[in-house]
Amino acid sequence: MAELSFTLNGQTQALTIDSGTPLLWVLREQLAMTGTKFGCGMGLCGACTVHLDGQPIRSCSYPAEFVNGKNITTIEGLAPTEDTLHPVQQAWLEMSVPQCGYCQSGQIMSAVALLKANSSPSDDDIDKAMSGNICRCGTYPRIRKAIHRAAELSVQYYQPATTEVGAES
Amino acid sequence: MSLSRRNFIKSTALLGGGLAIGFNLSGCSKAPPYPNMNATALQPNAYLQVTASGEVILQLHKVEMGQGVFTGLTTLAAEELKMDPALITVQHAEFHPDFRDPEFYVMITGGSSSLRLSYQTLREAAATVAAMLIAAAAQQLNVAESSLNLHDGKIIHAQGELGFADVIVRARGMSAPSVVTLTSPQDFQYIGKYDQRLDARAKVTGSSQFGLDVQYPNALSAVLLRSPDFGGKAKSFDAIAALAKSGVRSVINVDGAIAVIADTYWQARQAASAVKVEWEKGPLAGVNSDALRAERHSLLATESGKNVEEIGDPSAASGVLFDALYDVPYLAHATMEPMNALAVVKSDSIEVWTGNQAPDIALSAIADATGFSREQIRIHNQMLGGGFGRRILPDYLVEAARVAQLSGYPIKLVWSREDDMRGDFYRPNSSVKMSATVEANVVTSLQAKVAAPSIMGQFVGEVSNTLLPQWIPDGLHGKLAGLAASSDPAATEGLIETDYQFPYMRTDYIMQETSIPIGYWRSVGHSQNAFFMESFIDELAVKTGQDALQFRLNHLPVDSRRRKVLKEVADKAGWGSPAAGQFQGLAVHESFHTMVAQIVSVSIEDKKIKVHKVVCVVDCGVAVNPDIVRGQMEGGIVFALTAALKGNISVVDGAVQQSNFHNYELLRMNETPEIEVHILESAEAPTGVGEPGVPPLAPALANAVYAASGQRLRQLPLKLV
Numbered sequence: 001m002a003e004l005s006f007t008l009n010g011q012t013q014a015l016t017i018d019s020g021t022p023l024l025w026v027l028r029e030q031l032a033m034t035g036t037k038f039g040c041g042m043g044l045c046g047a048c049t050v051h052l053d054g055q056p057i058r059s060c061s062y063p064a065e066f067v068n069g070k071n072i073t074t075i076e077g078l079a080p081t082e083d084t085l086h087p088v089q090q091a092w093l094e095m096s097v098p099q100c101g102y103c104q105s106g107q108i109m110s111a112v113a114l115l116k117a118n119s120s121p122s123d124d125d126i127d128k129a130m131s132g133n134i135c136r137c138g139t140y141p142r143i144r145k146a147i148h149r150a151a152e153l154s155v156q157y158y159q160p161a162t163t164e165v166g167a168e169s
Numbered sequence: 170m171s172l173s174r175r176n177f178i179k180s181t182a183l184l185g186g187g188l189a190i191g192f193n194l195s196g197c198s199k200a201p202p203y204p205n206m207n208a209t210a211l212q213p214n215a216y217l218q219v220t221a222s223g224e225v226i227l228q229l230h231k232v233e234m235g236q237g238v239f240t241g242l243t244t245l246a247a248e249e250l251k252m253d254p255a256l257i258t259v260q261h262a263e264f265h266p267d268f269r270d271p272e273f274y275v276m277i278t279g280g281s282s283s284l285r286l287s288y289q290t291l292r293e294a295a296a297t298v299a300a301m302l303i304a305a306a307a308q309q310l311n312v313a314e315s316s317l318n319l320h321d322g323k324i325i326h327a328q329g330e331l332g333f334a335d336v337i338v339r340a341r342g343m344s345a346p347s348v349v350t351l352t353s354p355q356d357f358q359y360i361g362k363y364d365q366r367l368d369a370r371a372k373v374t375g376s377s378q379f380g381l382d383v384q385y386p387n388a389l390s391a392v393l394l395r396s397p398d399f400g401g402k403a404k405s406f407d408a409i410a411a412l413a414k415s416g417v418r419s420v421i422n423v424d425g426a427i428a429v430i431a432d433t434y435w436q437a438r439q440a441a442s443a444v445k446v447e448w449e450k451g452p453l454a455g456v457n458s459d460a461l462r463a464e465r466h467s468l469l470a471t472e473s474g475k476n477v478e479e480i481g482d483p484s485a486a487s488g489v490l491f492d493a494l495y496d497v498p499y500l501a502h503a504t505m506e507p508m509n510a511l512a513v514v515k516s517d518s519i520e521v522w523t524g525n526q527a528p529d530i531a532l533s534a535i536a537d538a539t540g541f542s543r544e545q546i547r548i549h550n551q552m553l554g555g556g557f558g559r560r561i562l563p564d565y566l567v568e569a570a571r572v573a574q575l576s577g578y579p580i581k582l583v584w585s586r587e588d589d590m591r592g593d594f595y596r597p598n599s600s601v602k603m604s605a606t607v608e609a610n611v612v613t614s615l616q617a618k619v620a621a622p623s624i625m626g627q628f629v630g631e632v633s634n635t636l637l638p639q640w641i642p643d644g645l646h647g648k649l650a651g652l653a654a655s656s657d658p659a660a661t662e663g664l665i666e667t668d669y670q671f672p673y674m675r676t677d678y679i680m681q682e683t684s685i686p687i688g689y690w691r692s693v694g695h696s697q698n699a700f701f702m703e704s705f706i707d708e709l710a711v712k713t714g715q716d717a718l719q720f721r722l723n724h725l726p727v728d729s730r731r732r733k734v735l736k737e738v739a740d741k742a743g744w745g746s747p748a749a750g751q752f753q754g755l756a757v758h759e760s761f762h763t764m765v766a767q768i769v770s771v772s773i774e775d776k777k778i779k780v781h782k783v784v785c786v787v788d789c790g791v792a793v794n795p796d797i798v799r800g801q802m803e804g805g806i807v808f809a810l811t812a813a814l815k816g817n818i819s820v821v822d823g824a825v826q827q828s829n830f831h832n833y834e835l836l837r838m839n840e841t842p843e844i845e846v847h848i849l850e851s852a853e854a855p856t857g858v859g860e861p862g863v864p865p866l867a868p869a870l871a872n873a874v875y876a877a878s879g880q881r882l883r884q885l886p887l888k889l890v
Contacts, residue, residue, distance in 0.1 A: 034382035035375020044830040075375030100235030101372030102505040102554030127839035138807025140841040
């Protein structure tokens with residue numbers, strides 16, 4: 001058993017977990033945050049991608065103890081308010097990316113991390129950042145377009161005049 | 170609205186509503202009540218209801234697994250109700266006999282048939298509701314029906330508008346019209362024009378609920394340890410160490426598999442690795458996929474098989490015989506969401522929450538396994554994290570129900586990726602001898618001899634004992650009998666009933682008896698038979714020194730639908746003028762009544778195939794949602810590229826060797842080519858698009874690889890030597 005305390009989408013969480021439990025199962029089962037998906041359990045498909053202090057990690061193979069005292073952002077924490085969307089989510093909608101949709105939380109979290117690091121990614125940059133995320137429905141061409149579109153939408157979002165808007169700030 | 174007023178409407182409706190009484194009576198006899206039945210709602214058919222508050226609810230009788238029915242079917246209803254599809258509430262329907270498919274005779278999502286078979290029914294169902302609302306409003310306002318119109322959930326009249334809620338009580342008292350008039354295509358507001366996906370917003374915010382996401386109070390997690398080889402069973406097990414682990418509640422033998430039950434998935438999974446099991450080998454121990462292929466080759470050399478189709482006279486097959494042997498392996502579905510189901514078993518009821526393509530089949534399978542009756546079982550379908558045919562099978566629902574029944578707990582059963590990869594119902598492996606005779610540079614015959622296991626043989630064999638007496642209607646009895654006596658249509662579909670014309674054409678099928686479990690995999694027999702046929706057509710074009718497009722056109726009748734998509738794809742892709750350093754390949758295939766042609770552009774570097782671009786033309790009748798049609802073609806192409814370049818499930822000693830995405834790789838972003846989709850204009854009724862994008866890709870790619878390298882690759886996945 002281990003005591004775990006971390007910030008999840010801006011809210012402090014404190015709970016007891018079995019040592020070694022991957023963050024994914026703490027999120028999904030103990031905190032009922034089911035937007036983050038289980039796909040492979042080996043960090044091979046990216047469906048479980050969340051942000052640890054803004055960096056993408058594979059939560060299915062990341063021991064939850066390691067996030068003690070840190071900030072975790074999941075798909076549920078991306079949009080600034082309930083009625084608005086993050087620019088990446090907005091671009092995903094505009095390009096009608098999702099089919100079955102199961103992998104898209106992970107795809108979006110990877111894309112958000114890419115755009116934070118690189119506000120105007122090339123196709124090669126997208127290949128490098130997104131090839132760890134599998135989509136069995138084959139939405140890759142639309143994901144590519146949506147990332148380019150999100151780059152346009154994000155200019156305002158990431159470089160606001162005064163204050164930071166994102167939930168991860 | 171106050172509670173008292175709500176109750177008043179409810180009791181009034183109960184007393185005065187002929188519909189509700191009728192439903193209750195019919196509930197006692199053969200036809201069960203409509204799903205989500207509500208005594209205060211207008212509900213003249215199983216598909217649609219308008220609630221007392223005016224909400225329009227569509228019972229989605231096909232499951233959403235990415236293919237777009239959530240939007241497409243809703244659009245059909247919206248068209249007749251003249252309201253924005255986004256204003257309709259959509260619910261995955263529970264089983265009802267009215268949702269049984271007119272061709273499959275069961276409630277099932279498959280065969281790229283949802284839109285095609287619902288196009289008339291669903292518009293009529295919605296038009297009926299629309300007519301009743303209009304009639305009620307006309308009565309209420311004392312005006313002519315013709316003076317009223319529906320618009321976005323309102324009834325518009327000369328002086329203003331009424332809400333649906335305002336007329337619902339009156340509408341419920343009316344009888345449904347026996348004939349309705351459907352909107353003319355030239356007046357369509359949504360069909361062919363609507364370009365959103367109604368399920369998209371929830372899927373980009375993480376709020377969309379899949380089977381794996383369902384929560385149930387005090388449900389425990391279960392994982393199953395299954396025999397490494399198919400059909401093997403646990404002889405004995407030692408769970409002492411496992412039971413001592415954190416959170417573990419119980420370890421039990423469930424029908425030959427060992428269920429480990431714990432508070433959480435991770436605890437169950439950790440404990441499972443501590444269980445020692447002694448396995449009794451199953452009937453497939455010793456079976457290897459390489460040996461199965463050798464056996465098929467031997468069957469092709471020695472057996473004549475059963476004739477499936479013969480056109481023309483054998484004497485027309487004059488000239489020199491030319492033949493070629495083709496092979497494809499087993500493939501896994503590998504849906505992103507591993508199989509899972511949540512089951513709650515009580516003394517007189519079973520409820521299951523999951524994503525499944527064929528609840529009708531699952532109800533019977535669960536009934537048979539648990540001893541409950543179908544009527545005691547409810548299946549609550551959720552969004553499917555991919556289906557592709559895998560979720561037609563009820564195995565994982567049955568497992569969850571049995572673990573819940575035997576353990577006494579509400580159970581959420583979750584498969585690992587490894588369970589999923591090794592416990593699939595695979596696309597059959599298949600070998601085909603394609604042959605032709607050529608005289609004076611003219612092809613005089615085209616023949617195919619198929620050796621493959623039979624999906625239908627396995628499927629019917631598995632379900633007939635338990636299902637046949639209970640629910641299969643007379644129509645299917647005949648069909649099943651025919652199938653049993655005849656060949657499996659899935660084994661030869663795409664090779665037969667083609668509109669290519671040669672003086673003599675023949676297809677024979679030899680059923681291979683031994684196989685690991687096989688099932689329906691996106692585009693089924695077409696997934697391999699298009700590869701055989703369209704590659705061999707290319708071989709014949711080369712052999713007779715003709716252009717691949719011209720050769721096809723020369724052997725198609727003037728009215729063939731293939732001609733249109735071929736000419737269009739050649740035009741759009743610039744057939745014959747590839748980009749510098751690239752080579753083109755062409756294929757065309759009809760499946761599920763939809764015609765698709767594709768041209769693939771490749772280059773080759775260090776014996777590696779690089780796919781640059783795929784141009785696709787589809788003729789699917791009216792494209793109800795053109796953007797979803799394009800998405801399905803794109804997705805089908807990516808799915809097929811995985812199969813053509815990577816897919817291979819191998820079997821050693823009755824066990825699948827692949828386990829996860831490192832050794833069963835799926836195409837990734839960096840390997841995905843540019844894809845361009847064009848939809849042919851059409852006034853015909855819509856046909857399916859979920860599967861037909863898959864079949865032409867492998868042969869178009871193989872033909873491009875031949876153009877680039879001179880190597881004719883007759884085996885998937887494609888590997889240059």
